Amino acid sequence: MYKRLLIVSLMAVAISFLLVTPIFAAEYGGIITNLAPDKASYPNPGETITITCQGRFTNAQGHGKTLDDSQIVYTITDGGGNVVGTHTATLDPLEVGDSFTDTWVTTNTNFPTEGSYTITAKWYDGTNHNPGHLITSSSTSFTSIPSPWIIVVIAGITMTIAAFARKRRWWLSYYLVGSVSVVALLMSFFVLTGYDSYIMSIEAQSMAYVASILGMSSQYLAPNAFLFPDPAGWSIFGIGLECSSIIEISVFVALLLFYPSYSWKTKLKYATIGVVATYLANIIRILSIVAIVAVFGKTSVYLAHAIIGKLIFFVLIVILYWYLLTKPTMNTVRKNIKSGKF
Structure with missing residues (x-):
């Protein structure tokens, strides 16, 4: 009798548990x-x-x-x-x-x-x-495909060719190949040391700050992005290596380093001006992209990034190269012609 009662009680508890448990376990x-x-x-x-x-x-x-x-x-x-x-x-x-x-x-x-x-x-x-x-x-x-070692290899090969061209006095080849080697060397340095991420982070913070000053609600997203409004809600702009101005700055410094007509003092002066100007030009480029997307929405990303933004950056860089490299070269050539050196 008691055994049957115990068994029935246990069965009742078990059934109750099975019925109640799904409610709490759901x-x-x-x-x-x-x-x-x-x-x-x-x-x-x-x-x-x-x-x-x-x-x-x-x-x-x-x-x-x-x-x-x-x-x-x-x-x-x-x-x-x-x-x-x-x-x-x-x-x-x-x-x-x-x-x-x-x-x-x-x-x-x-x-x-x-x-x-x-x-x-x-x-x-x-x-x-x-x-x-x-x-x-x-x-x-x-x-x-993140491995930077191919860039290191390119830097080594081009530096060897540049040294050979200098020894043979092939000055144009020395200038061009030497510049490429410095670009590859600088890129390798930034990527291998992680300073590229540091610069990308600074640019993202700069963009969020500038956009906020201009009245656009913007928020920095660590480590390399910022959030800004668009007609449908919010968009995120992530700054990668190709958007960070590191490549363009490396190219400018390399060309200036091998430029034969400037003293080292002038090269240092122009390099400082060029680095700052290139960085600001890139900020303007990114700001133009953000402004277009903020007004016209995400469907305008390709137009803003691949066409308008690049066009603005190209024009600004051409102006920079004109004043720091092309115009001084033309003045030097003009003076040499007048003095009879050519």
Whole structure:
């Protein structure tokens, strides 16, 4: 009798537990609507990768209306499944129906091998432990070729050719090849030491500051990006190696270094002016892109970045080269002709 009563009681408890448990064990509901890097391929060493994750909180599953301290855990894996990058972001409180946008900015110097990489974003509720129960996840891929060693090889080869050209007094070849070698050497230095990321960060902060001064609501996103408004909401501008003016500054310094008509004092003076002017020209270029996208929206990115921005930068650089290199050369040639040296 007592055994039967005990068995019935245990069965009742078990059934009650099975009926009640799903209510409390049910997890939050949500979807990741978008997970994407700012472009599919990153061929340049030190290039900035801006990863955007967007999602929507769809169901509280009896836990209450608000989801607090949920986290997005990002991982980047190579073709062999090895983790080469991780990042965790804690989201602001969400109510059912709310959407979120989170960004992670990194550089491809973390991926030292050419190939395809996979970004995975996992959204955890963060309620019971860190990071919590998995709500949902999403993955996407991109390609990266970040190794700077090819630039080091180019620097070594061109420096050898330049030395040979100088010994044979092939001055034009010495000037051109020597300039290329210095550009490759400077690029290798910036990428291998990580100073390229430092400069990109400074430019992103400068842009956010300048845009704010001009009345545009803008926010710096560490390490190399900034946020600004557009007609549909917000846009993110990530500054990579090709946008940082490092290449253009390296070219100008290299040409000036091998310029035969200037003393070292003049070269130092003009190099300082050229570096500052090139940096400011690039700020103007980026500002023009931001202004166009802010007015006309994301559909104008290609026009703003690939055409108008580059055209503005090209005109400013031509003016700089005219005043610091071309015009002084023409004056020197004119004086030599008048004095009968030619």
